[in-house]
Amino acid sequence: MKTLSIELKKRLMRDMLLIRIAEERLAEIYPQGEMRTPTHFSIGQEAVSVGVCAALKKSDAVFASHRCHAAYLAKGGDLGAMVQELFGRAAGSCRGRGGSAHLASGACNMYAAPILGAMIPVSVGAALSFAMDKKKNIAVAFFGDAALEEGVFAESVNFAVVKKLPVLFVCENNFYSTHTHIKYRQPGRPIYRRVRGLGIETVRIDGNDVCAVYDRAKRYSDTMRRDPRPYFMECVTYRYREHVGPLFDFENPYRSKEEVMQWMRKCPIGRLKKSLSAAWPGIRWWYEDCRARLEDEVDAAVRSARLSPWPQQKDLLRDVY
Numbered sequence: 603m604k605t606l607s608i609e610l611k612k613r614l615m616r617d618m619l620l621i622r623i624a625e626e627r628l629a630e631i632y633p634q635g636e637m638r639t640p641t642h643f644s645i646g647q648e649a650v651s652v653g654v655c656a657a658l659k660k661s662d663a664v665f666a667s668h669r670c671h672a673a674y675l676a677k678g679g680d681l682g683a684m685v686q687e688l689f690g691r692a693a694g695s696c697r698g699r700g701g702s703a704h705l706a707s708g709a710c711n712m713y714a715a716p717i718l719g720a721m722i723p724v725s726v727g728a729a730l731s732f733a734m735d736k737k738k739n740i741a742v743a744f745f746g747d748a749a750l751e752e753g754v755f756a757e758s759v760n761f762a763v764v765k766k767l768p769v770l771f772v773c774e775n776n777f778y779s780t781h782t783h784i785k786y787r788q789p790g791r792p793i794y795r796r797v798r799g800l801g802i803e804t805v806r807i808d809g810n811d812v813c814a815v816y817d818r819a820k821r822y823s824d825t826m827r828r829d830p831r832p833y834f835m836e837c838v839t840y841r842y843r844e845h846v847g848p849l850f851d852f853e854n855p856y857r858s859k860e861e862v863m864q865w866m867r868k869c870p871i872g873r874l875k876k877s878l879s880a881a882w883p884g885i886r887w888w889y890e891d892c893r894a895r896l897e898d899e900v901d902a903a904v905r906s907a908r909l910s911p912w913p914q915q916k917d918l919l920r921d922v923y
């Protein structure tokens with residue numbers, strides 16, 4: 603793997619910190635009941651979205667599922683519009699109608715929907731349109747280890763392979779589908795090896811190592827622009843909070859507290875900080891300053907959402923097809 607520059611590592615750190623700080627703040631105030639949208643937090647999984655999206659161009663398209671805050675922010679989605687959306691306000695990214703699991707930004711080419719697997723064929727459609735328009739863009743589909751069990755996943759990969767479409771399939775394997783471990787749902791053979799049987803190049807990456815995720819996504823995306831074809835990345839990672847909602851679920855017997863703590867020790871932000879400190883002793887001050895700025899940004903977004911107007915009844919049927 604190539605050593606990444608300090609500038610790039612700083613960008614990766616800032617992007618992961620933005621997601622972590624925003625979600626921790628939203629999780630903290632969620633119990634106050636102002637946000638009425640079921641919310642799936644990405645805390646712990648930031649490196650996958652950040653590593654992949656840092657390898658993309660703004661005009662590349664990203665599709666995600668219910669756990670979409672990280673992909674939205676990593677692709678450059680506006681923080682204020684995201685917070686407004688969670689508060690159900692008219693200035694939200696979907697005018698307050700979508701909530702947490704339907705984040706979208708036309709400006710950044712990022713779209714999410716929570717029906718498992720549903721956005722996978724949409725990403726293939728986007729790649730087909732890029733190919734038909736002779737554009738050098740690529741499409742990325744982020745989805746979980748359970749979405750991969752939907753039949754449409756195999757159909758989508760098959761079509762992309764046969765038509766040589768520039769789609770990067772990114773499976774965020776956090777081992778769980780709500781409360782069911784992967785060992786009860788899938789055969790023992792690793793995901794990346796099974797998917798290879800569909801005729802696509804696949805790889806398994808440590809999804810908590812943002813540099814490794816970036817490096818591989820960059821190599822694949824550069825290749826795909828020259829020589830269109832799909833690739834598949836299984837990124838192994840872990841969510842810290844409950845499946846849906848802001849809390850830790852240590853009392854829930856489907857996983858042990860020890861397991862969660864073990865993954866917290868592999869925190870993607872802590873790991874990057876450690877690797878940056880080795881090369882750059884001044885990181886501590888930069889890191890604290892970066893954190894403070896992002897905390898202010900997030901606080902301002904929350905304050906603004908609280909004061910913002912609700913959608914109006916007269917607009918209820920606008921944009922409804």
Ligand SMILES: Cc1ncc(C[n+]2csc(CCOP(=O)(O)OP(=O)(O)O)c2C)c(N)n1
Nearest residue numbers: 669716717718746747748749776778779780
């Ligand atoms: C077609 C469909 N079936 C069931 C659900 C309910 N559901 C929401 S999230 C989820 C688990 C998803 O697991 P995974 O894809 O691994 O993503 P993760 O939540 O782990 O990020 C399920 C079963 C759904 N949204 N869509």
Ligand SMILES: [Mg+2]
Nearest residue numbers: 746747776778
């Ligand atoms: Mg999962």
